[in-house]
Amino acid sequence: MKSYIIKRLLQLIPIVIGITLLSFAMMRMAGSDAVTQMYSQSGAIVSEEVIQKAREELGLDKPFIVQYFVWLGGLLRGDMGTSYVSGKNVFSTFVSKLPATLLLTLMSIVFTVAVSIPLGILAAVKQNKVTDYIIRFCTFIGNSMPNFFIALLLMNLFAIQLGWLPVMSTGTTFISGIMPTLTLGISMAAKYTRQVRATVLEELDKDYVTGLKAKGVRGSVILWGSVLKSSMLTIVTLLALSIGSLLGGTAIVESIFMWDGVGKLAVDSITMRDYPLIQAYVVWMAIIYVVVNLVTDILYHYLDPRVRLGGLRD
Secondary structure, eight states: OHHHHHHHHHHHHHHHHHHHHHHHHHHHTSSOOHHHHHHHHHTOOOOHHHHHHHHHHHTTTSOHHHHHHHHHHHHHTTOOOBOTTTOSBHHHHHHHHHHHHHHHHHHHHHHHHHHHHHHHHHHHHTTTSHHHHHHHHHHHHHHHSOHHHHHHHHIIIIIIISOOSOSSOOSSOHHHHHHHHHHHHHHHHHHHHHHHHHHHHHHHTSHHHHHHHHTTOOHHHHIIIIIHHHHHHHHHHHHHHHHHHHHTOOHHHHHHTTOOSHHHHHHHHHHTTOHHHHHHHHHHHHHHHHHHHHHHHHHHHHHOHHHHHHHHHO
């Protein structure tokens, strides 16, 4: 197992480097830089000499490949640079936004799992009955609505009409995180409920379930002891993808609710052309998906003996 993990990590290092290089190149092709954006936002009228001097101080006058390797060298030394806009250390700025994103991720995943797995199993057990039709209709509606529309509906209901929750975030608190969590969780739970239902139905049609029923094993034992365990591979894959995207910060939802996480930070950095912060976000996203994919592969080895046997034959 250790050799497998090391091999996977070595394979993923070039991918991470390639992602950072590609993102670095795309930012430089955007048509403007941090200096131009900063002065345009402030409304100040400055001469071309002042702009050029500011670019030289930030190293933006150097060739693209030189800028990239300077940044990469600093990253390997643990230095992610200084923000072009705020002048603060990039690493400390980025880390200060992580608690909000981690809290929102945890709340969204807990809500999604608590809703989707029971409803998906119930819909599968009650296939083509009234309960199944109701669940499928609700999940269809939930899966069809975009996040920003769900956010507006929740704001109107819980903040404006009922006055139970704040319209905008008042800090990294549980109360402020309820509406962002519901916004993300409703669409994810709708999608996962349908997937869990389909996976459980597929397992229930297999021969081993028929054999267990013929032996007189109770349906609840078959469902919770065998069917659900066999369905975990699909559920783990879906959750892994969701955790990766949530940890990267959901930019639209965080911006709507002014939730001070890494997604909102990324949007603000892109708007201001704050290259060091954007690169920090890109590195964070790359690392997240590398780790999530690695953990998912390890869980596959644990949950599915066929994967382990295939690895041994290799």
